[in-house]
Amino acid sequence: MTHHDHLMSRRRFLGNFAFTAGAIATGTGSWVINADWANAADGPIKVGIATDLTGPIAYSGNSDANVARMVVKQINDAGGILGRPLQLFIEDTASNESVAVGNVRKLIQRDKVDVVVGGITSSMRNAIKDVIVARGKTLYIYPQLYEGKECTANLFCTGPTPAQQCDELIPWLVKNGGKKFALPSANYVWPHVLNEYARKVIEANGGEVVFEEYYPLDQIDFSATVNRVISNKVDVVFNTIIPPGVGPFFKQLYEAGFLKNGGRLSCVYYDENALSINQANEIEGLASCLDYFKALDKSDPVSAKIQAEYDKMFPGTFQFTAGSAATGTYRALKLWEAAVKEAGKLDRVGVAAALDHAKIAEGPGGPAEMVPGKRHCKMNMYTAVAKGGAYEIVARSAGLVDPKEC
Amino acid sequence: MEQVLSALFEIASFGAIVVLVVLGLGIIASMMGIFNFAQGEFVLLGAYVTYVVHAAGLPVWLGMVAAPFAVGALGFVLERTVVRRFYAAPIVAMLGTYALGLIIREIVRGLIGGLYISVPEPIGGSINIGNMHFSTWRFMIIIITALVMVGSYLLLAKTRFGLKIRASLENPGLARASGISTPAIYGATFAFGAALAGLAGALVVPVFSLFADLGIRFLIQGFVAVMVGGVGSFAGPVAGAGLIGVLSAALPWVIAPVAADILVFVLAIVFVKFRPQGLIAGKGI
Numbered sequence: 001m002t003h004h005d006h007l008m009s010r011r012r013f014l015g016n017f018a019f020t021a022g023a024i025a026t027g028t029g030s031w032v033i034n035a036d037w038a039n040a041a042d043g044p045i046k047v048g049i050a051t052d053l054t055g056p057i058a059y060s061g062n063s064d065a066n067v068a069r070m071v072v073k074q075i076n077d078a079g080g081i082l083g084r085p086l087q088l089f090i091e092d093t094a095s096n097e098s099v100a101v102g103n104v105r106k107l108i109q110r111d112k113v114d115v116v117v118g119g120i121t122s123s124m125r126n127a128i129k130d131v132i133v134a135r136g137k138t139l140y141i142y143p144q145l146y147e148g149k150e151c152t153a154n155l156f157c158t159g160p161t162p163a164q165q166c167d168e169l170i171p172w173l174v175k176n177g178g179k180k181f182a183l184p185s186a187n188y189v190w191p192h193v194l195n196e197y198a199r200k201v202i203e204a205n206g207g208e209v210v211f212e213e214y215y216p217l218d219q220i221d222f223s224a225t226v227n228r229v230i231s232n233k234v235d236v237v238f239n240t241i242i243p244p245g246v247g248p249f250f251k252q253l254y255e256a257g258f259l260k261n262g263g264r265l266s267c268v269y270y271d272e273n274a275l276s277i278n279q280a281n282e283i284e285g286l287a288s289c290l291d292y293f294k295a296l297d298k299s300d301p302v303s304a305k306i307q308a309e310y311d312k313m314f315p316g317t318f319q320f321t322a323g324s325a326a327t328g329t330y331r332a333l334k335l336w337e338a339a340v341k342e343a344g345k346l347d348r349v350g351v352a353a354a355l356d357h358a359k360i361a362e363g364p365g366g367p368a369e370m371v372p373g374k375r376h377c378k379m380n381m382y383t384a385v386a387k388g389g390a391y392e393i394v395a396r397s398a399g400l401v402d403p404k405e406c
Numbered sequence: 407m408e409q410v411l412s413a414l415f416e417i418a419s420f421g422a423i424v425v426l427v428v429l430g431l432g433i434i435a436s437m438m439g440i441f442n443f444a445q446g447e448f449v450l451l452g453a454y455v456t457y458v459v460h461a462a463g464l465p466v467w468l469g470m471v472a473a474p475f476a477v478g479a480l481g482f483v484l485e486r487t488v489v490r491r492f493y494a495a496p497i498v499a500m501l502g503t504y505a506l507g508l509i510i511r512e513i514v515r516g517l518i519g520g521l522y523i524s525v526p527e528p529i530g531g532s533i534n535i536g537n538m539h540f541s542t543w544r545f546m547i548i549i550i551t552a553l554v555m556v557g558s559y560l561l562l563a564k565t566r567f568g569l570k571i572r573a574s575l576e577n578p579g580l581a582r583a584s585g586i587s588t589p590a591i592y593g594a595t596f597a598f599g600a601a602l603a604g605l606a607g608a609l610v611v612p613v614f615s616l617f618a619d620l621g622i623r624f625l626i627q628g629f630v631a632v633m634v635g636g637v638g639s640f641a642g643p644v645a646g647a648g649l650i651g652v653l654s655a656a657l658p659w660v661i662a663p664v665a666a667d668i669l670v671f672v673l674a675i676v677f678v679k680f681r682p683q684g685l686i687a688g689k690g691i
Contacts, residue, residue: 056619059520187664215658216667218623220614223416224658231409243522244623247615255532255541277522277615317519 030092030106033069035076035085044087045080045346047072047333048113048138050104050128051325052120055095059273059317060120060324064143065090066314067326068117071333073313081340089113093120097127104128108136114346115139117332120325122146122189129155139348139355141336143328145269145290147193148376151406154352156370158335158377159328160291162197163404165268168381168397169289170201170238176287176394177264178235179207184225184249187214191240194268198238210234215241222249226256229263239267247277254282271323272391280389288391290322292365293384295391302362306330320364327364331377334360335370369400376403412538417655419544422551423610424651425644427624428631429558430602432643435632437562437575437595440489440499444507445628446621447514448600451477452607454514457525457616466612467528473608474601481600485593493592507621515618527612547609554605555644561598562640571595627654630674636684645685650674 035044049068052061072088080086089111093100100119107113108131116132116139119125125142132140133154142150145159173181181202185191191214199209210232213225222245229237237258241249250265259265259282267274270288297304310320320326339355340346359369366380378400384391431445442448452473459469484506492499527543534540562568573581574591582588607620614620627650635646650670657666678684 056520058515213663215663219658219663219667220623221416221420221655221658223413223420223655224663227409227412227416227659244614244617244619247522247524248613251613252541255539255544257532257534257539273521277524279524279526282524317521 030103031065031088031090032111033072033088033090035080035087042084044085045082045340046087046089046111046113048104048107048111048116048118049088049090049329050093050100050107050116050118051090052095052124053090053092057095057120057324060326061093061095062318063320063324063326064118064120064329066318067310067320067329068333070310070313071330074309075333075337081337082344093118093124093128095121095124097124100124100128101131104131105136108132108138113138115141115336115351117141117143117329117336120144122150125150137348139336139351141332143332144325145323145328147190148197148403148405149193151375153375154348156332156335156352156355156375156377157403157405158331158368159325160322160379160381161376161403161405162194164291164379164381164401165194165289166198166201167401168395169266169268169287169383170198170207171205172383172395173236173238173264173266173287174202174205174207177266178262180233180235181207181209182229182232182234182237183209183212183240184222184229184237185212185214185240186217186242186245188217194240202238207236215245217242217245219245220248222252225249226252226258229253229258230256230261234263236264236266239265240269242269243274243277246274250278250286251282254278259284269323270386271321272319273321273324275386275389275391280386283386284388286386287383287394288386289381289383291379291381292322292327293382293391293393294321295384295393296365296382299393300366302366303364306364322365331360331363331368331379334363335368335377367400371403374403374406376405378402408536408538412540413656413659415540415544417652417659419541419548420655421648421651422548423606423613424624424627424631424654425647426547426551426554426606426609427603428628428643428647429554430599430606431628432632432635432647433558433562433602433640434596434599436638436640436643437571437599438493438592439496439575439637440493440503440596441496441629442489442596442599443500443504443625444484444510445503445599445603446623446625447507447510448477448481448603448621449607449610449624450514450618450621451480451510452604453525453611453616453620454517454607455604456608456611457518457523460525465528466526470528470605470608474605477604477607478597478601482593482597484600485596489596490589490592511618511621518616518618520618523616525611525616543612547613550609554602558602559640567594627651630671633678634674634684636686636688638688639686642684642686649685 051064072086091103141156148161183195265286335358339358342354343350357372368379381397381401383395385394434442455473455476456469460466492502532539570586574588631646631650632643636642654670
């Protein structure tokens with residue numbers, strides 16, 4: 001082979017490679033799902049889903065998209081809304097804000113959807129909300145648990161807020177763990193704002209915060225932190241370190257004898273997906289507080305029915321959990337359905353006005369209702385403890401818990 | 407006293423983990439002059455093989471034994487089919503191996519559903535001395551790293567194969583004229599580097615759990631280690647890895663972790679500025 005040939009083949013190889021990479025990058029990621037019947041005079045109502053189908057949190061995004069498929073199918077099977085079928089548009093936000101803005105713009109400008117549900121991280125919500133709400137003049141519903149403080153008009157939140165996750169859980173932790181809290185955290189907005197609220201509740205309940213410390217998001221060795229926890233005789237580790245750090249952190253705590261000495265782990269984003277991060281004995285007794293756990297299917301027939309329907313439609317790796325915003329997506333679509341029915345039309349002003357006080361009697365974990373004027377959602381909250389690789393419900397809120405936002 | 411001892415143990419164990427991960431990268435960089443950006447994904451594959459073997463119901467240690475062979479074999483195939491075409495252009499080689507890494511990472515992400523999956527250690531629990539608890543598996547990692555390091559050194563310094571590798575590195579033309587098949591040597595060296603990464607992944611997966619970005623986490627640290635240690639020799643990257651690993655584990659004990667993370671890189675850059683040839687200069691062992 002001459003030198004010239006060699007160059008040519010490399011150039012051709014790179015050309016082909018670039019083409020393939022481009023095709024992979026742009027070819028997938030958009031889905032349109034039509035109803036079986038699309039013969040209504042006004043045409044279908046268009047529902048947009050913008051979520052992370054690829055990237056590090058794709059397991060959450062795919063669950064959310066699956067829930068949307070399920071709910072839209074159920075609504076269509078029951079005759080649609082206002083006699084019109086729903087048409088579902090799913091776009092990938094790819095865990096990448098700049099890709100997301102482009103794809104969400106497609107939903108708004110090309111598909112002209114009537115509502116957008118989605119976004120998982122706060123940075124994603126902040127990146128796409130302007131495209132949807134301000135320039136797009138479209139309704140936006142954000143389904144994930146988050147740090148609160150999102151008070152934009154026409155943007156509704158259906159996931160738990162710090163108040164909902166702390167007000168029930170922290171008194172329980174003081175009673176069932178102890179008074180000395182440590183707040184090890186990943187260094188981004190959610191832990192900072194959540195800790196600010198958690199600290200108030202801890203102190204109001206007679207506890208104290210021994211240390212609050214922030215780590216780079218990709219830190220995976222926590223020996224110094226574990227040492228601080230052990231030597232300060234901390235009772236409760238209220239953790240907001242996220243994967244990949246959280247697994248090694250809990251493991252190192254376990255190996256240092258934290259659980260054996262009676263320590264209590266707590267982590268409010270921990271759902272069924274998170275159980276696989278550690279071996280069961282390393283997180284025995286971990287307490288979480290969410291709007292839904294799979295374990296509810298024993299006591300709540302409505303939750304059991306929704307869970308069973310989901311598992312039947314989507315057997316596989318993408319689970320129906322609260323931490324991945326799947327339950328928030330369910331509530332978002334059902335509350336929006338109720339609002340559209342009440343408004344009797346699809347213009348944003350009318351639907352937003354109805355959504356402001358929308359209620360659903362049935363959902364995962366129980367009923368839910370929007371707090372008028374607050375654009376956040378009241379819901380039941382459950383405290384659950386990890387036992388042998390599954391959750392056990394140990395406490396339930398007395399009724400719907402107020403989000404205390406806006 | 408107790409606190410100092412446990413600090414020393416934890417710092418040594420993380421240092422050992424970084425050395426283990428960087429070893430393969432260093433050998434490929436030093437002996438072949440290729441910066442293999444897919445090295446992190448070879449680590450990931452080693453972890454994945456261990457998980458697959460464990461998920462099939464077989465003992466974890468069997469997966470750890472299989473991982474270096476499986477990843478080494480893949481490394482050999484990739485060298486034959488792809489990497490070999492890049493030897494003339496090191497920059498293109500970086501892009502090419504980065505692309506390979508990306509493909510491997512996304513395939514593994516698909517296979518594990520993007521989740522974080524725990525893999526148990528073959529020997530779990532901790533060694534308790536008084537009030538101190540030392541993780542048994544981290545202790546094992548320190549020992550295995552020392553053994554692998556000595557083994558690799560002996561292979562490169564004392565065997566005929568090692569001599570051929572060094573000959574091919576220093577003067578490929580003369581090596582070929584002396585009857586050494588340099589393409590075969592390059593293939594074997596790349597496979598060996600990949601196998602070491604596979605072993606590293608297999609050993610660290612019980613500590614960090616399996617996730618698609620496992621390799622990426624170590625890639626930057628690995629390159630900084632090679633840069634600080636010095637390219638060209640076996641000892642350079644190893645020394646650099648030890649230094650970076652110990653620094654990144656030790657600094658959070660004394661200053662805020664967020665600052666420590668940055669400080670490691672700042673120190674590395676300052677060091678390279680004043681000693682661009684690295685800790686250990688020159689070619690050879």
